[in-house]
Amino acid sequence: MRFSGVATTLKKTPLFDWHVARNAQMVPFAGWSMPLQYKGMGQVEAHHHVRNQAGLFDVSHMQQIVIRQPKQSHFMHSILPLSYAQPTNTSAYSVILNETGGIIDDCIATKWSDDSYYLVTNASRADAVREWLQRHQHKYQENTDTAVDISYLETHNQALLALQGPQAAAVLASHSETSLTSLFFGGVAQDLRLSGGAVVHLARSGYTGEDGFEISVERRDAVAVADLLANTTPTVPIGLGARDSLRLEAGMCLYGNDLWEDGLSVGEAGLAWTIAKDRRVKDQPTLFPGWQSVVPSLKLSAMAKRRVGLLIEKGPAARSAAKILDETENVIGSVSSGAPSPTLSQNIAMGYVPPQSAKVGTQLAVDVRGRRRQAEVVKMPFVESKYYRGI
Numbered sequence: 001m002r003f004s005g006v007a008t009t010l011k012k013t014p015l016f017d018w019h020v021a022r023n024a025q026m027v028p029f030a031g032w033s034m035p036l037q038y039k040g041m042g043q044v045e046a047h048h049h050v051r052n053q054a055g056l057f058d059v060s061h062m063q064q065i066v067i068r069q070p071k072q073s074h075f076m077h078s079i080l081p082l083s084y085a086q087p088t089n090t091s092a093y094s095v096i097l098n099e100t101g102g103i104i105d106d107c108i109a110t111k112w113s114d115d116s117y118y119l120v121t122n123a124s125r126a127d128a129v130r131e132w133l134q135r136h137q138h139k140y141q142e143n144t145d146t147a148v149d150i151s152y153l154e155t156h157n158q159a160l161l162a163l164q165g166p167q168a169a170a171v172l173a174s175h176s177e178t179s180l181t182s183l184f185f186g187g188v189a190q191d192l193r194l195s196g197g198a199v200v201h202l203a204r205s206g207y208t209g210e211d212g213f214e215i216s217v218e219r220r221d222a223v224a225v226a227d228l229l230a231n232t233t234p235t236v237p238i239g240l241g242a243r244d245s246l247r248l249e250a251g252m253c254l255y256g257n258d259l260w261e262d263g264l265s266v267g268e269a270g271l272a273w274t275i276a277k278d279r280r281v282k283d284q285p286t287l288f289p290g291w292q293s294v295v296p297s298l299k300l301s302a303m304a305k306r307r308v309g310l311l312i313e314k315g316p317a318a319r320s321a322a323k324i325l326d327e328t329e330n331v332i333g334s335v336s337s338g339a340p341s342p343t344l345s346q347n348i349a350m351g352y353v354p355p356q357s358a359k360v361g362t363q364l365a366v367d368v369r370g371r372r373r374q375a376e377v378v379k380m381p382f383v384e385s386k387y388y389r390g391i
Contacts, residue, residue, distance in 0.1 A: 013060035014159040014222040030124040032061040035239040046242035047342040054165035055238035061123040064153035074286040081288045083276035089188045101290030102261040159222035164212035185387035209250030209385040251380030258336040265297040270307040272298045306358040309380040312347040323367040
């Protein structure tokens with residue numbers, strides 16, 4: 001994970017003072033002042049706490065967007081490769097693409113109804129996504145004479161929390177009269193009332209590979225909800241440091257490291273599954289941006305590289321941009337994300353290599369600070385996901 005350099009003015013989430021009061025180490029990230037870790041609990045301990053119990057993250061730096069379109073309109077399908085059959089009150093991981101199929105950002109798209117959607121996009125790509133949305137909104141309205149409303153839930157009015165870990169459901173259930181047993185991974189509950197009266201938007205998802213929830217809450221209730229959850233045993237607040245190692249173990253991409261706009265296709269990134277099957281055909285109500293480039297690029301024969309998982313011998317961890325070598329010492333790719341895995345007690349990494357070197361079990365090497373480290377291509381996720389899919 002790359003932390004920003006010194007910025008003139010860093011943005012603050014609604015929980016900034018809450019973090020400081022809990023002795024968080026604040027660092028610049030994507031233009032925001034965010035907690036790296038909290039006094040008394042190091043990154044590795046925090047990581048294990050989420051894997052074994054429950055942790056609360058402030059992810060209010062993420063951009064939250066509400067899009068409303070007339071019923072029978074296909075604006076959302078004109079901008080994202082979402083399935084036409086996506087059920088109401090479900091979330092789907094998706095990609096925001098330019099006209100040549102380049103990845104502008106990845107996002108979570110929630111369908112509230114046929115005419116209402118909710119998007120969460122990355123803080124580092126907020127301006128690029130806004131420009132892209134505005135451009136497509138104007139184009140769609142001109143071509144169809146249909147009004148589309150896009151609202152940004154600004155951070156000064158809205159916070160976003162993530163409660164993650166095997167005990168997350170029990171913690172949340174203790175503060176809700178609504179049963180969570182029928183809310184499966186990817187499901188959404190609108191207007192859920194918590195103890196104390198706060199009404200939140202709840203999505204059963206996250207960025208750790210564990211069961212968990214993302215909770216959108218109005219600023220006026222943000223501190224109260226954070227206190228409510230963080231003060232419920234065994235929950236503790238967790239910072240960006242552990243969030244990064246958790247998402248890497250889960251094989252999840254970080255935009256700017258594992259994903260970028262130019263010179264990377266959806267297929268090469270290992271995200272072909274985000275292009276719904278009913279969106280790959282030409283005969284459909286509308287095509288998403290870059291369709292002509294994306295669909296052919298999903299074939300293995302069209303890929304110049306592939307994202308892979310690497311298990312690396314013990315020693316210093318391979319970090320972003322470290323060179324990946326074949327058995328004859330030729331440079332064939334580079335690491336996009338790398339770190340020690342607290343769960344596996346082993347160095348892990350993701351990176352890009354030619355398709356012929358991407359098969360699981362392939363023996364490679366990584367140049368770590370000028371020293372050759374043995375590496376093996378392995379299946380991702382590195383740690384088995386534990387999403388809740390029903391009793």
